[in-house]
């Protein structure tokens with residue numbers, strides 16, 4: 059006999075007053091496949107939880123972004139921001155699509171080299187470059203984006219170890235109307251520090267000054283600040299030309315485009331508010347074209363877009379561990395993935411879906427991760443259908459900053475798989491196990507038994 | 508059971524409590540439980556009705572039933 063689908067009995071008080079801010083409750087449709095691969099089968103084969111990346115989405119997103127810029131401006135170059143997701147398979151997909159590498163540490167630099175990126179297509183950013191990193195990167199003709207005066211002087215002091223002329227740009231910070239102003243990175247525009255740095259570089263005659271870099275922040279939901287930044291960089295480029303008769307090769311506007319994940323506290327879902335690549339491209343390329351660069355030259359436009367290129371391609375599938383009532387009667391659910399894997403849930407309201415239809419009724423629910431910490435909250439308040447222990451869920455848009463910022467706390471980090479364009483599944487990062495940790499740890503002799 | 512009889516309950520699960528003016532909604536199984544309670548059925552009897560009709564084991568159905576009864580008590584619809 060075919061029994062009917064069970065759904066837990068539910069009683070809910072009708073509260074008068076402000077209705078839900080998104081209007082009436084929409085029924086959450088289950089998501090049971092990613093690129094036509096059954097989520098249940100992924101969990102069965104690769105364990106729970108499991109990160110899943112869609113190669114098709116990565117390539118489609120990249121192509122869309124590249125199209126938006128390259129149809130509006132003649133010289134466009136993306137550089138994949140390694141910190142956003144530095145799994146080799148992911149980096150190589152972006153590199154195949156034509157992206158250079160943007161790295162911020164010796165570790166990321168080594169990864170880019172191992173991914174076969176020629177030195178002169180690696181942008182080395184950030185305040186964390188050791189002497190050894192710098193010598194290697196300069197000798198590989200990589201693009202060094204100087205962050206502070208100590209770095210500038212360190213390069214000058216390394217001249218006798220260098221086989222190549224350093225190819226340098228400076229990172230500039232400035233007021234673009236964005237709060238907070240990221241003024242801890244690079245040289246300030248308004249107080250003249252950036253201009254001083256350029257003077258120091260060019261008067262040394264020991265380096266090639268090739269570009270100007272700015273990264274105004276992350277999750278920037280308006281495109282105007284980019285236009286302001288470009289205007290200021292163009293002014294610096296002109297001043298440089300007038301004093302030194304040198305024109306720069308590129309303007310690097312950094313990253314910062316918002317993804318479609320909704321920030322906590324946002325009034326509207328990001329899917330309604332996030333600008334498209336075309337919106338950003340319009341503002342940025344219009345500003346590039348309007349800016350009077352010296353000699354009527356058109357510098358190359360470099361973009362270090364991270365989040366907006368990879369968030370959509372990542373999914374996290376897992377299992378419900380328990381349902382609980384909190385002391386005040388609210389419903390809560392414990393799932394097997396927490397802030398250890400989703401550091402980003404501290405600021406995003408992630409979209410979570412059941413994998414199967416289970417219930418037509420939803421209830422305001424707090425979703426907790428499995429860690430023994432009060433702050434392990436994946437969603438504070440979401441209208442979620444009643445799932446049972448053992449049911450599967452899937453979280454959408456987790457491609458950016460999860461698989462790099464995750465922490466190993468209490469438990470092992472899970473498998474990561476990639477679904478290729480033919481819908482074939484590949485393991486691209488193995489789940490950790492006790493051997494991984496045994497290899498790293500040493501027990502002093504006197505504690506051996 | 509007298510308290511349950513004083514409630515106005517519609518077929519689609521809308522419950523009105525005249526004594527306080529409060530309204531509640533319940534789902535199909537919730538409505539079924541309330542009707543069985545009104546008929547004077549015991550918890551065990553209700554559980555077996557549920558497990559016969561729905562795809563659920565007795566332990567899970569029981570757990571959910573007691574949680575539901577708890578709610579009804581908390582809202583003073585049941586003694």
Ligand SMILES: Cc1ncc(COP(=O)(O)O)c(C=O)c1O
Pocket residue numbers: 139142160183184273275276277312313314315362363364365366
């Ligand atoms: C220098 C630099 N470039 C690019 C990025 C990527 O930014 P996003 O992911 O916001 O696009 C970052 C991120 O912080 C960065 O610091």
